[in-house]
Amino acid sequence: MQAAEAAGMIAAALARRNVVVIVATCTVEYDGRARSRLGEGDRVIIVKSDGTVLVHRPYGSLPVNYQPEGSAVSVRAEGDTLVITAVRPRPSERLTIRVRRIAHLVVAELRDDAEFELWGSEDELRDAIARNPELLLGERLKPVEVEAKLGRVGFADLLMVDEAGNYVVVEVKREEAGVDAVFQLKRYVGYVQRALGGRVRGILAAPSITRRALALLSKEGLEFRRIDPKAAVKAKSGLLGFIGGDEEQSGA
Amino acid sequence: MQAAEAAGMIAAALARRNVVVIVATCTVEYDGRARSRLGEGDRVIIVKSDGTVLVHRPYGSLPVNYQPEGSAVSVRAEGDTLVITAVRPRPSERLTIRVRRIAHLVVAELRDDAEFELWGSEDELRDAIARNPELLLGERLKPVEVEAKLGRVGFADLLMVDEAGNYVVVEVKREEAGVDAVFQLKRYVGYVQRALGGRVRGILAAPSITRRALALLSKEGLEFRRIDPKAAVKAKSGLLGFIGGDEEQSGA
DNA sequence: GCGTGTATATCGCCG
Protein backbone atom coordinates (compact mmCIF):
# COMPACT_ATOMS: atom_id res chain seq x y z
CA MET A 1 0.00 0.00 0.00
CA GLN A 2 1.17 3.51 -0.82
CA ALA A 3 2.10 5.69 2.13
CA ALA A 4 -0.12 8.52 0.88
CA GLU A 5 -3.10 6.21 0.59
CA ALA A 6 -2.53 4.84 4.08
CA ALA A 7 -2.17 8.34 5.49
CA GLY A 8 -5.53 9.28 3.99
CA MET A 9 -7.24 6.20 5.37
CA ILE A 10 -5.85 6.72 8.85
CA ALA A 11 -6.68 10.42 8.97
CA ALA A 12 -10.22 9.69 7.82
CA ALA A 13 -10.60 6.90 10.36
CA LEU A 14 -9.49 9.13 13.23
CA ALA A 15 -11.81 11.88 12.04
CA ARG A 16 -14.67 9.36 12.26
CA ARG A 17 -13.41 8.54 15.78
CA ASN A 18 -12.45 5.03 14.78
CA VAL A 19 -9.53 3.07 16.16
CA VAL A 20 -6.57 2.27 13.93
CA VAL A 21 -4.33 -0.78 14.35
CA ILE A 22 -1.22 -1.04 12.23
CA VAL A 23 1.25 -3.90 12.05
CA ALA A 24 4.32 -2.41 10.46
CA THR A 25 8.05 -2.05 10.14
CA CYS A 26 8.94 1.28 11.68
CA THR A 27 11.31 3.44 13.68
CA VAL A 28 10.20 5.51 16.67
CA GLU A 29 11.49 8.68 18.28
CA TYR A 30 10.33 10.39 21.44
CA ASP A 31 11.31 13.78 22.79
CA GLY A 32 9.81 15.32 25.90
CA ARG A 33 10.19 14.45 29.57
CA ALA A 34 13.01 12.24 28.39
CA ARG A 35 14.28 11.29 24.96
CA SER A 36 14.36 7.95 23.17
CA ARG A 37 15.14 6.33 19.86
CA LEU A 38 14.09 2.93 18.59
CA GLY A 39 15.65 1.50 15.42
CA GLU A 40 13.82 -0.29 12.65
CA GLY A 41 11.72 -3.33 13.53
CA ASP A 42 8.24 -4.85 13.32
CA ARG A 43 5.64 -3.55 15.80
CA VAL A 44 1.96 -3.25 16.51
CA ILE A 45 0.76 0.35 16.56
CA ILE A 46 -2.58 1.37 18.05
CA VAL A 47 -4.00 4.83 17.51
CA LYS A 48 -7.20 5.68 19.36
CA SER A 49 -9.47 8.57 18.53
CA ASP A 50 -8.87 10.15 21.93
CA GLY A 51 -5.25 10.76 20.96
CA THR A 52 -3.73 7.71 22.59
CA VAL A 53 -0.86 6.17 20.61
CA LEU A 54 0.80 2.89 21.59
CA VAL A 55 3.76 1.10 20.02
CA HIS A 56 4.16 -2.52 21.06
CA ARG A 57 7.14 -4.75 20.38
CA PRO A 58 6.55 -8.52 19.92
CA TYR A 59 7.24 -9.10 23.62
CA GLY A 60 6.58 -7.43 26.97
CA SER A 61 3.38 -6.07 28.44
CA LEU A 62 4.28 -2.40 28.32
CA PRO A 63 4.43 -0.37 25.10
CA VAL A 64 8.00 0.52 24.14
CA ASN A 65 6.79 4.00 23.18
CA TYR A 66 3.51 5.74 23.72
CA GLN A 67 1.65 8.98 23.98
CA PRO A 68 -1.28 9.20 26.37
CA GLU A 69 -4.85 10.33 25.82
CA GLY A 70 -5.21 13.93 24.68
CA SER A 71 -2.36 14.04 22.20
CA ALA A 72 -2.83 15.65 18.82
CA VAL A 73 -2.21 12.96 16.22
CA SER A 74 -1.29 13.82 12.66
CA VAL A 75 -0.49 11.55 9.76
CA ARG A 76 1.34 12.33 6.56
CA ALA A 77 3.31 10.69 3.76
CA GLU A 78 6.95 11.60 3.22
CA GLY A 79 7.72 9.87 -0.02
CA ASP A 80 7.36 6.13 0.63
CA THR A 81 7.31 6.67 4.37
CA LEU A 82 4.20 7.09 6.48
CA VAL A 83 4.87 9.44 9.36
CA ILE A 84 2.64 9.48 12.42
CA THR A 85 3.24 12.18 15.01
CA ALA A 86 1.51 12.62 18.35
CA VAL A 87 2.13 15.86 20.19
CA ARG A 88 0.91 17.21 23.49
CA PRO A 89 1.68 20.56 25.01
CA ARG A 90 1.89 19.94 28.77
CA PRO A 91 4.18 18.31 29.41
CA SER A 92 5.69 19.26 26.07
CA GLU A 93 6.42 16.03 24.26
CA ARG A 94 6.38 14.55 20.80
CA LEU A 95 6.23 11.00 19.49
CA THR A 96 7.23 10.31 15.90
CA ILE A 97 6.68 6.97 14.16
CA ARG A 98 8.18 6.44 10.71
CA VAL A 99 6.58 3.51 8.93
CA ARG A 100 8.53 1.92 6.04
CA ARG A 101 6.31 -1.07 5.32
CA ILE A 102 2.74 -1.80 6.37
CA ALA A 103 1.89 -5.47 6.89
CA HIS A 104 -1.66 -4.87 8.13
CA LEU A 105 -3.85 -1.83 8.49
CA VAL A 106 -7.10 -2.25 10.42
CA VAL A 107 -9.68 0.45 10.94
CA ALA A 108 -12.55 -0.29 13.30
CA GLU A 109 -15.44 1.54 14.85
CA LEU A 110 -15.58 0.26 18.42
CA ARG A 111 -18.73 0.55 20.51
CA ASP A 112 -18.04 -0.04 24.14
CA ASP A 113 -20.32 1.34 26.83
CA ALA A 114 -19.90 -1.52 29.28
CA GLU A 115 -19.08 -0.76 32.88
CA PHE A 116 -15.79 -1.98 34.31
CA GLU A 117 -16.25 -3.35 37.81
CA LEU A 118 -13.33 -4.01 40.09
CA TRP A 119 -13.38 -5.53 43.57
CA GLY A 120 -10.56 -5.73 46.04
CA SER A 121 -9.01 -2.26 45.73
CA GLU A 122 -7.40 -0.55 48.69
CA ASP A 123 -10.37 1.81 49.02
CA GLU A 124 -12.71 -1.15 49.38
CA LEU A 125 -10.46 -2.76 51.93
CA ARG A 126 -10.29 0.47 53.93
CA ASP A 127 -14.06 0.96 53.90
CA ALA A 128 -14.63 -2.65 54.89
CA ILE A 129 -12.35 -2.20 57.90
CA ALA A 130 -14.13 1.01 58.85
CA ARG A 131 -17.48 -0.79 58.77
CA ASN A 132 -16.33 -3.87 60.61
CA PRO A 133 -13.15 -3.28 62.63
CA GLU A 134 -13.93 -6.08 65.10
CA LEU A 135 -14.11 -8.74 62.39
CA LEU A 136 -11.15 -7.50 60.36
CA LEU A 137 -8.82 -6.08 63.03
CA GLY A 138 -9.98 -8.29 65.89
CA GLU A 139 -10.71 -5.33 68.09
CA ARG A 140 -13.62 -3.04 68.91
CA LEU A 141 -12.64 0.29 67.38
CA LYS A 142 -14.78 3.35 66.73
CA PRO A 143 -14.19 5.06 63.37
CA VAL A 144 -13.48 8.77 63.70
CA GLU A 145 -12.53 9.65 60.15
CA VAL A 146 -11.77 8.06 56.82
CA GLU A 147 -8.90 9.61 54.81
CA ALA A 148 -8.14 11.95 57.70
CA LYS A 149 -6.08 14.92 56.58
CA LEU A 150 -3.07 15.27 58.85
CA GLY A 151 -1.83 18.77 58.15
CA ARG A 152 1.03 18.76 55.70
CA VAL A 153 2.06 15.22 56.64
CA GLY A 154 -0.48 13.50 54.42
CA PHE A 155 -3.66 11.47 54.82
CA ALA A 156 -4.27 8.64 57.26
CA ASP A 157 -6.37 5.87 55.75
CA LEU A 158 -8.34 5.50 58.99
CA LEU A 159 -8.43 7.39 62.27
CA MET A 160 -10.19 5.46 65.03
CA VAL A 161 -10.52 5.32 68.82
CA ASP A 162 -9.98 2.15 70.84
CA GLU A 163 -11.95 1.00 73.88
CA ALA A 164 -9.50 2.70 76.24
CA GLY A 165 -10.09 5.99 74.45
CA ASN A 166 -6.74 6.12 72.63
CA TYR A 167 -6.50 7.36 69.10
CA VAL A 168 -5.56 4.65 66.60
CA VAL A 169 -4.11 5.45 63.18
CA VAL A 170 -4.63 2.63 60.68
CA GLU A 171 -2.60 2.38 57.49
CA VAL A 172 -4.09 -0.07 55.00
CA LYS A 173 -2.12 -1.87 52.29
CA ARG A 174 -3.78 -4.13 49.77
CA GLU A 175 -0.58 -6.07 49.25
CA GLU A 176 2.46 -6.93 51.32
CA ALA A 177 3.62 -3.93 53.35
CA GLY A 178 7.22 -2.77 53.00
CA VAL A 179 9.37 -0.36 54.98
CA ASP A 180 7.81 2.62 53.24
CA ALA A 181 4.42 1.79 54.74
CA VAL A 182 5.98 1.70 58.22
CA PHE A 183 7.60 5.11 57.77
CA GLN A 184 4.31 6.45 56.49
CA LEU A 185 2.46 5.13 59.55
CA LYS A 186 5.16 6.46 61.86
CA ARG A 187 4.77 9.93 60.37
CA TYR A 188 1.01 9.82 60.82
CA VAL A 189 1.16 8.57 64.43
CA GLY A 190 3.69 11.25 65.26
CA TYR A 191 1.46 13.92 63.79
CA VAL A 192 -1.66 12.79 65.63
CA GLN A 193 0.34 12.61 68.86
CA ARG A 194 1.52 16.18 68.46
CA ALA A 195 -1.87 17.44 67.27
CA LEU A 196 -4.25 15.61 69.60
CA GLY A 197 -1.98 14.44 72.44
CA GLY A 198 -2.36 11.36 74.60
CA ARG A 199 -1.24 7.87 73.68
CA VAL A 200 -1.62 7.20 69.98
CA ARG A 201 -1.45 3.71 68.54
CA GLY A 202 -0.52 2.83 64.97
CA ILE A 203 -1.80 -0.23 63.16
CA LEU A 204 -0.53 -1.46 59.82
CA ALA A 205 -3.21 -3.61 58.22
CA ALA A 206 -2.05 -5.71 55.28
CA PRO A 207 -2.16 -9.29 53.98
CA SER A 208 1.52 -9.68 54.89
CA ILE A 209 4.62 -7.70 55.79
CA THR A 210 8.29 -7.92 54.82
CA ARG A 211 10.75 -9.08 57.49
CA ARG A 212 12.52 -5.73 57.58
CA ALA A 213 9.28 -3.80 57.80
CA LEU A 214 8.11 -5.94 60.72
CA ALA A 215 11.38 -5.42 62.60
CA LEU A 216 11.15 -1.68 62.08
CA LEU A 217 7.50 -1.68 63.09
CA SER A 218 8.24 -3.44 66.40
CA LYS A 219 11.12 -1.10 67.12
CA GLU A 220 8.76 1.84 66.66
CA GLY A 221 6.12 0.36 68.94
CA LEU A 222 3.64 0.00 66.12
CA GLU A 223 1.33 -2.94 65.46
CA PHE A 224 0.65 -5.26 62.56
CA ARG A 225 -2.71 -6.84 61.79
CA ARG A 226 -2.96 -9.49 59.11
CA ILE A 227 -5.88 -8.82 56.78
CA ASP A 228 -7.39 -11.24 54.31
CA PRO A 229 -8.59 -9.18 51.33
CA LYS A 230 -11.11 -11.88 50.41
CA ALA A 231 -12.59 -11.73 53.91
CA ALA A 232 -12.88 -7.97 53.58
CA VAL A 233 -14.72 -8.21 50.27
CA LYS A 234 -16.95 -10.89 51.73
CA ALA A 235 -17.67 -8.71 54.75
CA LYS A 236 -18.82 -5.99 52.39
CA SER A 237 -20.89 -8.34 50.28
CA GLY A 238 -22.47 -9.67 53.44
CA LEU A 239 -23.56 -6.21 54.50
CA LEU A 240 -24.74 -5.21 51.06
CA GLY A 241 -26.51 -8.54 50.63
CA PHE A 242 -29.12 -7.48 53.14
CA ILE A 243 -29.80 -4.17 51.47
CA GLY A 244 -29.90 -5.43 47.90
CA GLY A 245 -26.27 -5.85 46.78
CA ASP A 246 -25.49 -8.19 43.90
CA GLU A 247 -25.15 -11.84 44.68
CA GLU A 248 -21.54 -12.97 44.18
CA GLN A 249 -20.74 -16.43 42.94
CA SER A 250 -18.51 -18.16 45.45
CA GLY A 251 -17.14 -20.74 43.00
CA ALA A 252 -13.61 -22.12 43.49
CA MET B 1 -15.65 -16.72 11.09
CA GLN B 2 -16.38 -19.82 13.13
CA ALA B 3 -15.09 -19.77 16.71
CA ALA B 4 -13.45 -23.17 16.28
CA GLU B 5 -11.62 -22.03 13.16
CA ALA B 6 -10.40 -18.86 14.89
CA ALA B 7 -9.25 -20.86 17.92
CA GLY B 8 -7.18 -23.11 15.65
CA MET B 9 -5.62 -20.16 13.84
CA ILE B 10 -4.72 -18.38 17.06
CA ALA B 11 -3.28 -21.48 18.72
CA ALA B 12 -1.18 -22.20 15.63
CA ALA B 13 0.01 -18.60 15.47
CA LEU B 14 1.12 -18.59 19.10
CA ALA B 15 2.87 -21.93 18.60
CA ARG B 16 4.82 -20.29 15.75
CA ARG B 17 5.60 -17.44 18.18
CA ASN B 18 3.60 -14.98 16.14
CA VAL B 19 1.63 -12.05 17.52
CA VAL B 20 -2.17 -12.09 17.32
CA VAL B 21 -4.31 -8.96 17.13
CA ILE B 22 -8.07 -9.34 17.38
CA VAL B 23 -10.72 -6.66 17.05
CA ALA B 24 -13.81 -8.18 18.58
CA THR B 25 -16.94 -7.93 20.68
CA CYS B 26 -16.18 -9.62 23.98
CA THR B 27 -16.58 -9.81 27.73
CA VAL B 28 -13.62 -10.02 30.12
CA GLU B 29 -13.17 -11.45 33.59
CA TYR B 30 -10.17 -11.33 35.87
CA ASP B 31 -9.60 -13.13 39.14
CA GLY B 32 -6.38 -12.93 41.09
CA ARG B 33 -4.83 -10.13 43.12
CA ALA B 34 -8.20 -8.46 42.73
CA ARG B 35 -11.27 -9.34 40.75
CA SER B 36 -12.92 -7.58 37.81
CA ARG B 37 -15.68 -7.97 35.29
CA LEU B 38 -16.20 -6.12 32.02
CA GLY B 39 -19.49 -6.45 30.14
CA GLU B 40 -19.88 -6.88 26.40
CA GLY B 41 -18.27 -4.34 24.10
CA ASP B 42 -15.85 -3.89 21.20
CA ARG B 43 -12.14 -4.05 22.01
CA VAL B 44 -8.68 -4.58 20.59
CA ILE B 45 -7.01 -7.70 21.95
CA ILE B 46 -3.29 -8.34 21.59
CA VAL B 47 -1.78 -11.71 22.39
CA LYS B 48 2.00 -11.96 22.25
CA SER B 49 3.94 -15.19 22.07
CA ASP B 50 5.63 -14.49 25.41
CA GLY B 51 2.27 -14.83 27.14
CA THR B 52 1.38 -11.15 27.29
CA VAL B 53 -2.34 -10.47 26.79
CA LEU B 54 -3.76 -6.95 26.48
CA VAL B 55 -7.37 -5.81 26.16
CA HIS B 56 -7.81 -2.23 25.01
CA ARG B 57 -11.04 -0.26 25.01
CA PRO B 58 -11.53 2.43 22.32
CA TYR B 59 -10.18 5.09 24.67
CA GLY B 60 -7.50 5.48 27.32
CA SER B 61 -3.81 4.63 27.23
CA LEU B 62 -3.90 1.73 29.68
CA PRO B 63 -5.39 -1.67 28.86
CA VAL B 64 -8.64 -2.26 30.72
CA ASN B 65 -7.49 -5.82 31.41
CA TYR B 66 -4.20 -7.58 30.85
CA GLN B 67 -1.96 -10.40 31.80
CA PRO B 68 1.79 -9.80 31.84
CA GLU B 69 4.59 -11.71 30.15
CA GLY B 70 4.92 -15.32 31.25
CA SER B 71 1.26 -16.23 31.34
CA ALA B 72 0.06 -19.52 29.89
CA VAL B 73 -2.39 -18.66 27.11
CA SER B 74 -4.95 -21.16 25.89
CA VAL B 75 -7.65 -20.78 23.27
CA ARG B 76 -10.76 -22.85 22.74
CA ALA B 77 -14.21 -22.68 21.17
CA GLU B 78 -17.30 -23.03 23.35
CA GLY B 79 -20.07 -23.29 20.79
CA ASP B 80 -20.09 -19.94 18.94
CA THR B 81 -17.87 -18.32 21.53
CA LEU B 82 -14.11 -18.09 21.34
CA VAL B 83 -12.61 -18.26 24.82
CA ILE B 84 -9.09 -17.02 25.51
CA THR B 85 -7.63 -17.66 28.96
CA ALA B 86 -4.30 -16.48 30.31
CA VAL B 87 -3.16 -17.95 33.60
CA ARG B 88 -0.09 -17.43 35.72
CA PRO B 89 0.78 -19.13 38.96
CA ARG B 90 2.54 -16.50 41.04
CA PRO B 91 0.72 -14.39 41.81
CA SER B 92 -2.16 -16.75 41.10
CA GLU B 93 -4.37 -15.02 38.58
CA ARG B 94 -6.52 -15.77 35.59
CA LEU B 95 -7.79 -13.66 32.72
CA THR B 96 -10.74 -14.90 30.66
CA ILE B 97 -11.88 -13.26 27.44
CA ARG B 98 -15.11 -14.46 25.82
CA VAL B 99 -15.36 -13.38 22.19
CA ARG B 100 -18.83 -13.32 20.61
CA ARG B 101 -17.98 -11.74 17.28
CA ILE B 102 -14.66 -11.23 15.54
CA ALA B 103 -14.39 -8.14 13.35
CA HIS B 104 -10.70 -8.59 12.48
CA LEU B 105 -8.16 -11.28 13.17
CA VAL B 106 -4.54 -10.48 12.35
CA VAL B 107 -1.64 -12.88 12.73
CA ALA B 108 1.86 -11.50 12.23
CA GLU B 109 5.41 -12.67 12.61
CA LEU B 110 7.24 -9.68 14.05
CA ARG B 111 11.02 -9.36 13.77
CA ASP B 112 12.35 -6.73 16.07
CA ASP B 113 15.95 -6.81 17.26
CA ALA B 114 16.45 -3.05 17.41
CA GLU B 115 17.92 -1.49 20.52
CA PHE B 116 15.82 0.91 22.54
CA GLU B 117 17.86 3.89 23.68
CA LEU B 118 16.61 6.25 26.35
CA TRP B 119 18.26 9.39 27.65
CA GLY B 120 17.29 11.43 30.67
CA SER B 121 16.41 8.73 33.19
CA GLU B 122 17.10 9.19 36.89
CA ASP B 123 20.01 6.75 36.72
CA GLU B 124 21.62 8.86 34.02
CA LEU B 125 21.06 12.02 35.99
CA ARG B 126 22.59 10.44 39.11
CA ASP B 127 25.65 9.17 37.25
CA ALA B 128 26.15 12.53 35.57
CA ILE B 129 26.14 14.26 38.96
CA ALA B 130 28.60 11.70 40.32
CA ARG B 131 30.94 12.39 37.41
CA ASN B 132 30.63 16.15 37.51
CA PRO B 133 29.34 17.44 40.87
CA GLU B 134 30.95 20.85 40.43
CA LEU B 135 29.14 21.56 37.18
CA LEU B 136 25.77 20.16 38.24
CA LEU B 137 25.66 20.92 41.97
CA GLY B 138 27.92 23.96 41.91
CA GLU B 139 30.24 22.52 44.50
CA ARG B 140 33.40 20.43 44.64
CA LEU B 141 32.23 17.11 46.07
CA LYS B 142 34.03 13.78 46.15
CA PRO B 143 31.87 10.73 45.33
CA VAL B 144 32.08 8.01 47.97
CA GLU B 145 29.39 5.63 46.78
CA VAL B 146 26.57 5.36 44.26
CA GLU B 147 23.38 3.68 45.48
CA ALA B 148 24.80 3.46 48.98
CA LYS B 149 22.98 0.90 51.08
CA LEU B 150 21.96 2.51 54.37
CA GLY B 151 21.10 -0.47 56.58
CA ARG B 152 17.40 -1.02 56.75
CA VAL B 153 16.59 2.58 55.83
CA GLY B 154 17.04 2.18 52.09
CA PHE B 155 19.50 3.35 49.45
CA ALA B 156 20.96 6.81 49.02
CA ASP B 157 21.33 7.82 45.39
CA LEU B 158 24.73 9.38 46.10
CA LEU B 159 26.97 9.55 49.12
CA MET B 160 29.70 12.17 48.81
CA VAL B 161 32.15 14.20 50.89
CA ASP B 162 32.41 18.01 50.72
CA GLU B 163 35.57 20.10 50.88
CA ALA B 164 35.22 20.49 54.66
CA GLY B 165 35.17 16.72 55.02
CA ASN B 166 31.45 16.41 55.83
CA TYR B 167 29.40 13.59 54.44
CA VAL B 168 26.78 14.71 51.92
CA VAL B 169 23.77 12.59 51.04
CA VAL B 170 22.29 13.46 47.63
CA GLU B 171 18.78 12.45 46.63
CA VAL B 172 18.15 12.81 42.90
CA LYS B 173 14.74 13.28 41.30
CA ARG B 174 14.39 13.62 37.54
CA GLU B 175 11.15 15.51 37.96
CA GLU B 176 9.75 17.95 40.49
CA ALA B 177 10.46 16.76 44.04
CA GLY B 178 7.56 16.40 46.49
CA VAL B 179 7.32 15.95 50.26
CA ASP B 180 8.05 12.24 49.97
CA ALA B 181 11.48 12.98 48.54
CA VAL B 182 12.23 15.24 51.52
CA PHE B 183 11.21 12.58 54.03
CA GLN B 184 13.34 10.08 52.15
CA LEU B 185 16.36 12.38 52.27
CA LYS B 186 15.75 13.13 55.96
CA ARG B 187 15.77 9.41 56.73
CA TYR B 188 19.01 8.90 54.84
CA VAL B 189 20.76 11.86 56.47
CA GLY B 190 19.64 10.65 59.89
CA TYR B 191 21.00 7.20 59.22
CA VAL B 192 24.38 8.41 57.97
CA GLN B 193 24.64 10.71 60.99
CA ARG B 194 24.02 7.84 63.39
CA ALA B 195 26.22 5.43 61.46
CA LEU B 196 29.19 7.60 60.58
CA GLY B 197 28.82 10.56 62.94
CA GLY B 198 29.90 14.14 62.36
CA ARG B 199 27.96 16.77 60.51
CA VAL B 200 25.98 15.27 57.60
CA ARG B 201 24.45 17.42 54.89
CA GLY B 202 21.51 16.47 52.71
CA ILE B 203 21.01 17.74 49.18
CA LEU B 204 17.86 17.26 47.14
CA ALA B 205 18.78 17.60 43.46
CA ALA B 206 15.81 18.04 41.11
CA PRO B 207 14.61 20.30 38.28
CA SER B 208 12.10 21.87 40.69
CA ILE B 209 10.46 21.37 44.07
CA THR B 210 6.91 21.82 45.38
CA ARG B 211 6.26 24.67 47.78
CA ARG B 212 5.42 22.32 50.66
CA ALA B 213 8.48 20.21 50.06
CA LEU B 214 10.73 23.29 50.05
CA ALA B 215 9.24 24.53 53.34
CA LEU B 216 9.76 21.13 54.93
CA LEU B 217 13.28 20.90 53.51
CA SER B 218 14.28 24.26 55.03
CA LYS B 219 12.78 23.33 58.39
CA GLU B 220 14.89 20.19 58.39
CA GLY B 221 18.08 22.05 57.51
CA LEU B 222 18.40 20.29 54.18
CA GLU B 223 19.41 21.86 50.87
CA PHE B 224 17.91 22.10 47.40
CA ARG B 225 19.93 22.25 44.19
CA ARG B 226 18.20 22.96 40.93
CA ILE B 227 19.29 20.54 38.21
CA ASP B 228 18.73 20.94 34.50
CA PRO B 229 18.27 17.43 33.08
CA LYS B 230 19.35 18.61 29.64
CA ALA B 231 22.62 19.92 31.08
CA ALA B 232 23.20 16.56 32.77
CA VAL B 233 22.66 14.68 29.53
CA LYS B 234 24.91 17.12 27.74
CA ALA B 235 27.59 16.65 30.39
CA LYS B 236 27.44 12.93 29.72
CA SER B 237 27.43 13.31 25.93
CA GLY B 238 30.37 15.64 26.24
CA LEU B 239 32.41 13.06 28.07
CA LEU B 240 31.41 10.23 25.79
CA GLY B 241 32.01 12.35 22.73
CA PHE B 242 35.74 12.12 23.26
CA ILE B 243 35.75 8.36 23.52
CA GLY B 244 33.52 7.68 20.55
CA GLY B 245 29.94 8.33 21.71
CA ASP B 246 27.26 8.88 19.07
CA GLU B 247 26.81 12.34 17.69
CA GLU B 248 23.38 13.71 18.69
CA GLN B 249 21.42 15.96 16.40
CA SER B 250 20.70 19.22 18.15
CA GLY B 251 17.70 20.17 16.01
CA ALA B 252 14.85 22.19 17.56
C1' DG C 1 12.66 -15.39 44.69
C1' DC C 2 12.47 -11.42 47.87
C1' DG C 3 13.15 -6.59 48.70
C1' DT C 4 13.70 -1.99 46.98
C1' DG C 5 13.13 1.76 43.81
C1' DT C 6 12.11 3.81 39.08
C1' DA C 7 8.70 4.97 35.33
C1' DT C 8 8.24 9.40 29.30
C1' DA C 9 4.85 5.62 34.69
C1' DT C 10 -0.89 6.57 34.19
C1' DC C 11 -4.94 7.66 36.71
C1' DG C 12 -8.15 9.64 39.98
C1' DC C 13 -9.23 12.78 43.75
C1' DC C 14 -9.29 16.95 45.82
C1' DG C 15 -8.02 21.90 46.88
Next chain:
DNA sequence: CGGCGATGTACACGC
Protein backbone atom coordinates in the same frame (compact mmCIF):
# COMPACT_ATOMS: atom_id res chain seq x y z
C1' DC D 1 -4.16 22.95 37.04
C1' DG D 2 -1.00 21.48 41.00
C1' DG D 3 -0.12 18.10 44.52
C1' DC D 4 -0.48 13.49 46.35
C1' DG D 5 -1.30 8.59 46.70
C1' DA D 6 -2.92 4.06 44.46
C1' DT D 7 -2.12 0.73 40.75
C1' DG D 8 -4.35 -6.37 39.49
C1' DT D 9 0.91 -1.18 38.59
C1' DA D 10 5.25 -3.46 35.39
C1' DC D 11 10.16 -3.71 35.30
C1' DA D 12 15.12 -3.92 36.48
C1' DC D 13 18.64 -4.76 39.78
C1' DG D 14 20.79 -6.58 44.00
C1' DC D 15 21.04 -10.08 47.55
